[in-house]
Amino acid sequence: MEAYSYFCNTRIEMGIGNAKKIAQILEPFNVGSSILLVSDPGVVGTGLVSPIQKALEDAGYNVTLFDALSQNPRDTECIAGAALFNECEAQAIVAVGGGSAMDVGKAIALIGPNGGSPTEYAGGIRPYTNIAPIICVPTTAGTGSEVTRSSVITEQATHRKITLKDALLRPLLAILDPELTQTVPPAVTAATGVDALVHAIEGYTCKVSNPISRALGASAMEKIVSALPEAYRDGRNIEARFKMQEGSLLAGLCFGSADVAAVHCLAEALGSLYDTPHGVANSVFLPYVLKFNAQEDIQMHARLAKYMNFAQDSDTESLAIDKLIIGIQELTENLAIPKLNELPGVKTEDFDKIVELSVLNGSTKSNVRAINASNYRKILETAYHSEN
Ligand SMILES: [Fe+2]
Structure with a gap:
């Protein structure tokens, strides 16, 4: 008779063809008009990202793409993404990709509005607060990051993997579309x-x-x-x-x-x-x-x-x-x-x-x-x- 608590506040939309309907699914959430689209060069190269970007732009969103991230994403990449988030005055993150893109998307949603580095949050020096809305569109079936409260980032200087973890890092919305995974090698x-x-x-x-x-x-x-x-x-x-x-x-x-x-x-x-x-x-x-x-x-x-x-x-x-x-x-x-x-x-x-x-x-x-x-x-x- 154990005591426990379970919490997940992510809205989950699962269905074939959901990626094409992203603007329609996103509309009721009022996340603002400026979006930083986070992906990685591999996923961008497959051609999965541009139709999503176009669907958002056609619906009136200003969309800026950030895809300078590696397979095991670095803290330095999150900081660069956060700078771009502020430069384009983004109000929300749409992450399209596997674990790397979604984890970096979460880190940018945290660091963009608040400053600092992943290490400072993981080490408890800065509080998890004021996080921009996160929308995840996974293109692989594996990470589960679209519904988790964590983001795993590698510290460039030490090679150490650090984990940002907080209930507020859970995405607002997870849009799953199995069609996006059909071209995964x-x-x-x-x-x-x-x-x-x-x-x-x-x-x-x-x-x-x-x-x-x-x-x-x-x-x-x-x-x-x-x-x-x-x-x-x-x-x-x-x-x-x-x-x-x-x-x-x-x-x-x-x-x-x-x-x-x-x-x-x-x-x-x-x-x-x-x-x-x-x-x-x-x-x-x-x-x-x-x-x-x-x-x-x-x-x-x-x-x-x-x-x-x-x-x-x-x-x-x-x-x-x-x-x-x-x-x-x-x-x-x-x-x-x-x-x-x-x-x-x-x-x-x-x-x-x-x-x-x-x-x-x-x-x-x-x-x-x-x-x-x-x-x-x-x-x-x-x-x-x-x-x-
Ligand atoms: Fe894992």
Whole structure:
């Protein structure tokens, strides 16, 4: 009989063709007439952004585009975007893209009106206040950032990933349109899809979870595992894309009022050192962290195997856990996601640094099983030397 609270004030609009209707969907919110459109060069290059910009301009908005951001976005990029926000007297942010664009969009909505740097907010030096309205239009199915209260930014000077986290950072509006994800290349579909799956698993299992997050997470796991192989094989399959975007949304709603855990702590450390795509970095650690965590709560991890349809109701708990680990390994292998020792730049000499960054990560304490530096090192070594 645990006490808990769950809160999400984001209006969610999910539907095929929603991107074309952005101005119509946005109208009742009265966000002002000047918009900073935040995206990244890759997404702009796919041609997804200009029709959205045009739809907004045709409806009378003044729109300025900011797309100078990297895959693992930097604090310096957020500060540059905030300067442009003020220069064009923007009143709202429309972020179109994956996690990078949405996370930078959130940071600009905070820093534009208030000044400062991401570090100052993450470190509690400046208060989260007076944040411009944020509208998110995800173009991948993975991050869930369209409904979460956090934004993960890399400090350029230290390579450290910092997390801006506050209820006010939740977008006002999330506009989801599975059509936008149909052109996502298979490798990105695979990596972002596994990221979404990890959000559901960690949001469900972490120490600060709650019954609402767990219900959302269980549903997300089932959807993602069933749809991801098909979305990867045939990106034009709108049914698979719809299910994946829904799975990613549910996973975002799951961990958004809970936390992530050890997989993300390792993945963020890896990403900050080598710029590894976030979903790939999650994938390389997932089976090993699950194996470590399962010993803390066998019953709960056996349930995960059943939600993902890797195990049957009649399986014993220990068989279900074996099937969970094998199922996850086969899933990521069939998605052709590289292993830790195949990733560019990764070397064992950096393991101390990866361990140190993982321990420092605020989500370490949320992991279902207490985890320390030597546990992290063991997981890293096992993942690196594994043949599977
Ligand atoms: Fe993630």
